[in-house]
Structures are given as C-alpha cells and as structure tokens.
Amino acid sequence: MPLSVCLTMWRRSLKTQLLQYDSTLAVFGTDFQNRIGNVRLFVVGSGAIGCELLKNYAMLGIGSGPGGMILVTDMDAIEKSNLNRQFLFRPWDVGKQKSSTSALVVKSMNPQIRIMSHQNRVGKDTEGIYNEYFFSRLTCVTNALDNVDARKYMDLRCVYFRKPLLESGTLGTKGNVQVILPNLTESYGSSQDPPEKSIPMCTLKNFPNAIEHTLQWARDLFEGTFTTGPQDADSYINDPEFMDRTLKLPGSQPMDILEKVKSHLVDDKPSSFEDCIAWARLFWEELFVNVIKQLLHTYPADTTTESGQPFWSGPKRLPHALSFDYDEEKCQEFVVAGANLRALNYGFKENRIAGKIIPAIATTTSLVCGLVCIELYKLVQGHKNLERFKNGFINLALPFFGFSEPIPADVHTYHDKKWTLWDKFEIREEKAPTMTAFISLFKRQHKLDVTMVSYGETMLFADFMPEDKIRERLKMSMRDLVVQVADDDIPHWKRALDFEAAAEDKDEEDADIPPIRYVLSQS
Structure with a gap:
C-alpha cells in the first residue's frame, strides 16, 4: 500500500478519535484516554441503570483499547414494560436477552469498544465462571442491580478479590452512589438502613x-x-x-x-x-x-x-x-x-392481564450514572486519597444534592497488628496440609493459640470437642476436613478455601483476627 494512502487512513482514524473523545482529550490528555480505553469493567445488570451506564461507557471509550473490555451480565429477557425506561431497547427487541441486546446497541454507538455479554445470574452457582482468574483481570465492577441480596453478594466478592466497586441505585426521584475502594473504605454490607418504625x-x-x-x-x-x-x-x-x-x-x-x-x-x-x-x-x-x-x-x-x-x-x-x-x-x-x-x-391457569407499571424517572437514572462515571474517572487516574472520592445522595423532588467522603473501613487489632475487612491471613496448603500443621503455623508465626476452626457453617475443630474426635481431626488434611466433615466437594477451578478461626493470645484473651484464605496446591 502506498505511503500516501497509509498517511491518509491514519489521519482519518486520528480525526475520528479526536471527534469521538475530544472533550476527554482536551481536559485530561491522550495518556488518560488510552488508560480509559484499557479499562476492564464488569457491569452487573442491564436494566435501567445498566443501559445508561453502558451508553456512557461507550461514549467515553471505555474498553476501546487493546487491553480493554466491558463485560455485562443479565439473565433477564426484555419485556414490553421495560421500554419506557431502558432506552437501549426497542419494541422489536421484546423477548430478546437484555445483556446481548444492550451490547449490540452500544457497539453500534462506538464500534471501537470491546464488549462481551453473558446471561448469568451472579451467585454461588456461577462462581466457577466469575472466579479468581476472572476477577484478577478486572479494573473495576459497577453494579446495576435491583435487589439487596445480589448487591450484598457482589460486594462480598469485590471485598474478597480486593476490587473497586461502584454501587448505585434509584428510587423515584431519589438516587445514591457509593464508592467502595480496596483497603480504604467500608463495604456496601458494612452499614444498613435503620429498621423501619412499626405501625400499631x-x-x-x-x-x-x-x-x-x-x-x-x-x-x-x-x-x-x-x-x-x-x-x-x-x-x-x-x-x-x-x-x-x-x-x-x-x-x-x-x-x-x-x-x-x-x-x-x-x-x-x-x-x-x-x-x-x-x-x-x-x-x-x-x-x-x-x-x-x-x-x-x-x-x-x-x-x-x-x-x-x-x-x-x-x-x-x-x-x-x-x-x-x-x-x-x-x-x-x-x-x-x-x-x-x-x-x-x-395451581389454576391464570388470566394474565398486564397491569400498569409506574415508570422509573429517567432523569434520576441519568444523573446517578453520570456520578458513577465521575468516580470511575478518579479510579482510572489512580487516586488513593479518600478525599478525592465522593459518595452521592440526591433527591430531585426537593431538590437536594449531597456529597460526602466514603467512610473509612473499621480497624481491628490483635497484638499490635491492625487489620480491616480487606485483610486476610493467607496460608498455603504445602505449609500447613493438616489441622495440626495449621494450628502450629498460627502458634509459630502469629503467637496465637487456635481454639476453633470453621468452614462456612461447619465446625471443623474446637478444643472443647471430645478427645477422640480432636485426635482424629488433628490428623486429617484440611482438604479432607472440608470434603468429609463439611460435605463440600472442592471444584477443580477453586484456588483457595476460606476458613474462620477463633484464637487466644498469650494472656488467654480472645484475639480478634481476620478470616483465613487457604491457598490450594495446584499439583
């Protein structure tokens, strides 16, 4: 191909990029736009908030670089009642999957972005898909969920894998954005709304x-x-x-x-x-x-x-x-x-008559998603100072716009060591293959006497068990204890087991210690 043709194509490509991202380039520069393009983002949900976020991400060029990617998952199909507030969908999309349809639409808005869609529910049954390898490659997670249980689950996963989470939600004219940062802030599950007053x-x-x-x-x-x-x-x-x-x-x-x-x-x-x-x-x-x-x-x-x-x-x-x-x-x-x-x-066949659905307020959704994108910009810039980030609380009916710094994570101590919900003991299987070795390692490295070890809701070891059971459990490997006592098969993709332990310090006082991540040998 002649050099003149190559130069012409390059200029056209550069001009297209400048037009697409000219605002970002003018304010933040080319280096920042390249970093935005190489972000790997997991969007959980493709409803009203999810559609608005995906549209914003496409316009910003997130995932448009060689190392970037947007992955969106939503198990729901598009219904007619969604069309008044989920603006990526059209009447002919009814019955199609939300995630795949929204991915195609934003791809048409910006052909440069790399986007992949899944139709999975996030939960225990998909941990083989959204596993440690999956999370290790992510830059950030943005929730676009409509129920508290799923929010809490994703919050736990982000804390476990130490990934930033941008949480958001709307209710009519009200909206909120919460920034959750590894090793810095509390998590979504750290606080909850006060109980509602009972009505006589x-x-x-x-x-x-x-x-x-x-x-x-x-x-x-x-x-x-x-x-x-x-x-x-x-x-x-x-x-x-x-x-x-x-x-x-x-x-x-x-x-x-x-x-x-x-x-x-x-x-x-x-x-x-x-x-x-x-x-x-x-x-x-x-x-x-x-x-x-x-x-x-x-x-x-x-x-x-x-x-x-x-x-x-x-x-x-x-x-x-x-x-x-x-x-x-x-x-x-x-x-x-x-x-x-x-x-x-x-168990009779119903006479299904569609009722009216009160539409969500699109302005609230748009504003909340804009606030999410501002906080995402700060993450990409690499800020580590909490003062840079802002949780947002809005009510368009008043109107009210409030912003506050994210709440720092609570600090716990044992001996003179401090830890937060983001910290764990990490023990490799080859260093402590049996319960005896496990307990000895804590005694040797952390000066702690382990009195109880549990896996999920199952107690694997406790110093108040009958002596014959203690002797039996001490000899068993940690793997066998999980499989035989907790009755939990360890899937092939699982790289670590999670234990909780109770321990005492040298003064026989209860020690407040973090959970334990037991890294399995891959041989």
Missing part, C-alpha cells in the same frame, strides 16, 4: 392516616391471604406434627389457624378460575364495604370522646364504604389480581 395494628386495620399505613396493610393482607394461609393448609396435609405444634400455641391462635385451614381446604376451595373470580369479588366486598360499615356502626360519624371532642378527628379519618363499580379500573384490577393470586395458590 389498630392504625393499620382501622385508623390509617398516611399512604405508608395502607401500603403496610396491603402487604400484611397479601402475606396472610396468599402465603401464610396456604402454607398452613399444606402443612396440615403433609406434616404429621402440624396439629401438635398448632394446638400448643397460646390463646386463640390454634382456632384461628385451623379455621383458615378449613377455609382453604373446604369452605372456599375453588374448583375453577371462575370460582377464583367469585371469591375475589366477595373478598373486595368484605374488605371495602362490610368491614367499613361495621367500623362506622361501632363508631358513627358523630361519635365524641369523653372530653366532648369528635372521635373522627386528628389522625382518625372518617372512612366511607365503597360501592363496587364494574367500570372503575381499580375495582377491576383488585378482582383480577386477587383471582390470579388465588389461582396461583391452587
């Missing part, structure tokens, strides 16, 4: 005065009607000890439970979906007409207290019995939902 039962049943009260009433109603009741009926049939346990309960509980069992198995047992509809219609009448009329019969509208004040005043709102209207959408929705839930209880 009389307020829930008869005197609600806020939407939170009616929401809790609906949750309790669902739990009692469609979960607890059917479970008791199932236990009555299949559990021979159910009656004995029930009859030992105090007060009127046995009679209440058995009446519900009789209702589910005899009195109100449906034989068709039409029976479920009839039940739901009568249930509506009981909840929104009969109960209210009984309450107003007990406390009429003109009732006064002993002091002469109106009974229905302040937080006590005067209720009104409803009249069922077949043209009223809310009445129809209750009957349809109740009938379908009842059908699920008894």
Whole structure:
C-alpha cells in the first residue's frame, strides 16, 4: 500500500478519535484516554441503570483499547414494560436477552469498544465462571442491580478479590452512589438502613392516616391471604406434627389457624378460575364495604370522646364504604389480581392481564450514572486519597444534592497488628496440609493459640470437642476436613478455601483476627 494512502487512513482514524473523545482529550490528555480505553469493567445488570451506564461507557471509550473490555451480565429477557425506561431497547427487541441486546446497541454507538455479554445470574452457582482468574483481570465492577441480596453478594466478592466497586441505585426521584475502594473504605454490607418504625395494628386495620399505613396493610393482607394461609393448609396435609405444634400455641391462635385451614381446604376451595373470580369479588366486598360499615356502626360519624371532642378527628379519618363499580379500573384490577393470586395458590391457569407499571424517572437514572462515571474517572487516574472520592445522595423532588467522603473501613487489632475487612491471613496448603500443621503455623508465626476452626457453617475443630474426635481431626488434611466433615466437594477451578478461626493470645484473651484464605496446591 502506498505511503500516501497509509498517511491518509491514519489521519482519518486520528480525526475520528479526536471527534469521538475530544472533550476527554482536551481536559485530561491522550495518556488518560488510552488508560480509559484499557479499562476492564464488569457491569452487573442491564436494566435501567445498566443501559445508561453502558451508553456512557461507550461514549467515553471505555474498553476501546487493546487491553480493554466491558463485560455485562443479565439473565433477564426484555419485556414490553421495560421500554419506557431502558432506552437501549426497542419494541422489536421484546423477548430478546437484555445483556446481548444492550451490547449490540452500544457497539453500534462506538464500534471501537470491546464488549462481551453473558446471561448469568451472579451467585454461588456461577462462581466457577466469575472466579479468581476472572476477577484478577478486572479494573473495576459497577453494579446495576435491583435487589439487596445480589448487591450484598457482589460486594462480598469485590471485598474478597480486593476490587473497586461502584454501587448505585434509584428510587423515584431519589438516587445514591457509593464508592467502595480496596483497603480504604467500608463495604456496601458494612452499614444498613435503620429498621423501619412499626405501625400499631389498630392504625393499620382501622385508623390509617398516611399512604405508608395502607401500603403496610396491603402487604400484611397479601402475606396472610396468599402465603401464610396456604402454607398452613399444606402443612396440615403433609406434616404429621402440624396439629401438635398448632394446638400448643397460646390463646386463640390454634382456632384461628385451623379455621383458615378449613377455609382453604373446604369452605372456599375453588374448583375453577371462575370460582377464583367469585371469591375475589366477595373478598373486595368484605374488605371495602362490610368491614367499613361495621367500623362506622361501632363508631358513627358523630361519635365524641369523653372530653366532648369528635372521635373522627386528628389522625382518625372518617372512612366511607365503597360501592363496587364494574367500570372503575381499580375495582377491576383488585378482582383480577386477587383471582390470579388465588389461582396461583391452587395451581389454576391464570388470566394474565398486564397491569400498569409506574415508570422509573429517567432523569434520576441519568444523573446517578453520570456520578458513577465521575468516580470511575478518579479510579482510572489512580487516586488513593479518600478525599478525592465522593459518595452521592440526591433527591430531585426537593431538590437536594449531597456529597460526602466514603467512610473509612473499621480497624481491628490483635497484638499490635491492625487489620480491616480487606485483610486476610493467607496460608498455603504445602505449609500447613493438616489441622495440626495449621494450628502450629498460627502458634509459630502469629503467637496465637487456635481454639476453633470453621468452614462456612461447619465446625471443623474446637478444643472443647471430645478427645477422640480432636485426635482424629488433628490428623486429617484440611482438604479432607472440608470434603468429609463439611460435605463440600472442592471444584477443580477453586484456588483457595476460606476458613474462620477463633484464637487466644498469650494472656488467654480472645484475639480478634481476620478470616483465613487457604491457598490450594495446584499439583
């Protein structure tokens, strides 16, 4: 190829790159853009936040370099209800996998990025895929999840493999971003929201005065009607000890439970979906007409207290019995939902009628994802000072925008050594193949007397065990203890086992020590 043609192609390529990333290049320079391109990022989730993050990453050029990569995983398929807030998807995408579709779309936005999609749930069953080798190659993890359990799991994995995690979430007009940095900050699981204040039962049943009260009433109603009741009926049939346990309960509980069992198995047992509809219609009448009329019969509208004040005043709102209207959408929705839930209880085919979904606020999602990208820039720049990073808290309805430094990780000590949740003892199998060698190593290297060793929820060794069992366990290899005592097969891809130990110092005081990573021999 002639040199002039090569130069022309090079200039065109350079011009395209300059146009694509001109803002970043102007502010941060070419070296930083190259580092952005070589980032290896794991995006967990491809819903509303995931779509917005992937779009941002494509525009920034993340994963566009020779060493870069974006990997996104989401096990869900696209539904019609997703289209109003997950903007990478179109009507013709309904039924396709979210992760693969979003990857194709952002690839079309920026053909230079390297992106791979998986359809896996993150959890114990995929640890063979997202293993130590996988995490060792990552620059960072960004969560785009919609449930706390998955967030906590990914948080534990990032702490275990010492990888940065950018956590984010939205709820209507509210949003937050949390920066989790190895060896510096606390983790997502280090703190939790304070428990919600309980609402008095009389307020829930008869005197609600806020939407939170009616929401809790609906949750309790669902739990009692469609979960607890059917479970008791199932236990009555299949559990021979159910009656004995029930009859030992105090007060009127046995009679209440058995009446519900009789209702589910005899009195109100449906034989068709039409029976479920009839039940739901009568249930509506009981909840929104009969109960209210009984309450107003007990406390009429003109009732006064002993002091002469109106009974229905302040937080006590005067209720009104409803009249069922077949043209009223809310009445129809209750009957349809109740009938379908009842059908699920008894294994009938449901009459699936799509309900309305309150859309997430796209502006909140966009703002939160922008904040995530700002913190990702700081990570790529290599900052190690906590003051550089910011957790974000927003509420567009107020409006409120608050930022704070990430909270440092709690520091623990044993002897004069300090450690945080990011630290572990690391012991190689060849150095301590048996429990005896394991305990001796702690005594020799750390001046600690191990009194108990556990693997998960299984106790492998304890100094209060019978002497014959202690002698047996001390002779066993750590591998055999896990396989035979904990009944856990060690998969071929697993490079380390995780133990917890209790230990005492030279003064026989309990020592607060980190967990133990037991690195397996690969021979």
